[in-house]
Amino acid sequence: MPMPGSAGGLCSSPRAWGCGWNVTRLLCFAAISWVLVTQVEVGAWTYHYGNKSDYSWELARNFCRSFYTDLVAIQNQGEIAYLNSVLPRHRTYYWIGIRRRNDVWTWVGTNKALTKEAENWANREPNNKGKNQDCVEIYIKRDRDAGRWNDENCQKEKRALCYQASCQRFSCSQRGECVETIGNYACDCYPGFYGPECEHVVRCKNLDPGPDCSHPLGEFSYNSTCKFQCQEGFELQGLDTLQCLASGNWTAAAPECAAVKCPALATLGGGRLNCTHWHGDFTYNSSCAFSCETGFVLNGAETLECTALDNGQGVPVMLRV
Ligand SMILES: *[C@@H]1O[C@H](CO)[C@@H](O)[C@H](O)[C@H]1NC(C)=O
Ligand SMILES: *[C@@H]1O[C@H](CO)[C@@H](O)[C@H](O)[C@H]1NC(C)=O
Numbered sequence: 001m002p003m004p005g006s007a008g009g010l011c012s013s014p015r016a017w018g019c020g021w022n023v024t025r026l027l028c029f030a031a032i033s034w035v036l037v038t039q040v041e042v043g044a045w046t047y048h049y050g051n052k053s054d055y056s057w058e059l060a061r062n063f064c065r066s067f068y069t070d071l072v073a074i075q076n077q078g079e080i081a082y083l084n085s086v087l088p089r090h091r092t093y094y095w096i097g098i099r100r101r102n103d104v105w106t107w108v109g110t111n112k113a114l115t116k117e118a119e120n121w122a123n124r125e126p127n128n129k130g131k132n133q134d135c136v137e138i139y140i141k142r143d144r145d146a147g148r149w150n151d152e153n154c155q156k157e158k159r160a161l162c163y164q165a166s167c168q169r170f171s172c173s174q175r176g177e178c179v180e181t182i183g184n185y186a187c188d189c190y191p192g193f194y195g196p197e198c199e200h201v202v203r204c205k206n207l208d209p210g211p212d213c214s215h216p217l218g219e220f221s222y223n224s225t226c227k228f229q230c231q232e233g234f235e236l237q238g239l240d241t242l243q244c245l246a247s248g249n250w251t252a253a254a255p256e257c258a259a260v261k262c263p264a265l266a267t268l269g270g271g272r273l274n275c276t277h278w279h280g281d282f283t284y285n286s287s288c289a290f291s292c293e294t295g296f297v298l299n300g301a302e303t304l305e306c307t308a309l310d311n312g313q314g315v316p317v318m319l320r321v
């Protein structure tokens with residue numbers, strides 16, 4: 001339920017919506033008169049107006065932006081009905097946060113065009129009567145068209161109808177959507193972030209030392225990127241670059257370096273082969289010594305080594321002597 005109140009009365013009650021929070025309390029004690037909160041489904045916005053003086057639209061907006069968030073942006077019919085029921089009637093009515101820009105009615109807070117569904121013009125409005133009717137007022141408690149809108153000359157002086165949002169520019173560490181709740185806000189964090197203020201970054205498992213990594217948001221965390229390379233004589237099995245995903249998984253398993261393979265060697269009759277293998281049969285750095293049984297001579301190299309390069313060494317043959 002909405003809880004309207006006057007400045008003194010509302011702020012002296014610690015349980016009153018809208019004044020239970022430091023920032024709001026401060027504003028309640030400012031020269032501005034009157035505070036109330038919308039219904040739950042409208043969000044946590046509190047509405048405020050200046051009752052000291054009336055302003056041109058531009059000054060009204062300055063007023064709202066100085067003391068609150070902005071001129072009101074109206075979200076639905078419930079909100080309109082609510083405003084019309086709780087705001088006092090005022091001779092010149094109230095400015096709201098819509099203005100014509102390049103011939104398009106625009107919500108100034110979001111810079112979004114007013115959609116057909118959201119329109120709430122009074123009968124035969126907007127009529128641009130007398131030209132330059134580029135700003136919008138809301139008729140509060142008017143005999144006809146109460147709660148509906150009218151285009152008006154921006155220089156006319158009216159009450160500023162402001163709202164105060166709990167979400168601020170740096171809420172949610174700018175890593176999430178700030179959602180207004182009752183008297184506060186909640187953060188709907190973007191993928192890769194979590195925590196009440198989205199202050200934490202999702203982590204991936206640490207990788208063994210070796211890869212060349214960049215960590216834009218934190219050690220082995222969301223968006224960290226690691227590049228793998230193998231020493232000479234070894235080939236990468238898998239992807240050479242991994243990225244830490246918002247899920248906390250790497251894009252793939254860490255690749256392995258496997259020794260390059262050379263063609264297997266065999267002896268024909270009359271020879272013997274004595275091989276040393278470091279990384280598997282006939283792979284990089286394997287070394288094989290050939291020797292001949294009695295009655296044969298070796299024709300070619302005595303030992304062969306498997307190297308990183310295919311250097312075209314011929315396999316020796318055993319010749320009968
Ligand atoms: C207007 O503000 C004054 C204080 O500046 C306050 O005494 C008065 O009650 C307010 N009027 C309304 C209608 O809220
Ligand atoms: C994460 O990286 C992607 C590109 O890979 C980039 O578009 C995005 O802005 C980065 N996110 C953050 C929060 O830095």
Ligand SMILES: *[C@@H]1O[C@H](CO)[C@@H](O)[C@H](O)[C@H]1NC(C)=O
Pocket residue numbers: 247248249
């Ligand atoms: C992350 O990896 C785990 C197991 O390693 C798996 O169960 C889970 O489905 C993965 N999540 C995503 C989003 O790929």
Ligand SMILES: *[C@@H]1O[C@H](CO)[C@@H](O)[C@H](O)[C@H]1NC(C)=O
Pocket residue numbers: 274275276289
């Ligand atoms: C194979 O070579 C090693 C040394 O490289 C040697 O110790 C060993 O005795 C040799 N084996 C045979 C069967 O010749």
Ligand SMILES: *[C@@H]1O[C@H](CO)[C@@H](O)[C@H](O)[C@H]1NC(C)=O
Pocket residue numbers: 278285287
């Ligand atoms: C290659 O073999 C030599 C001996 O022939 C050894 O000292 C060296 O550690 C080996 N290197 C690799 C990478 O296996």
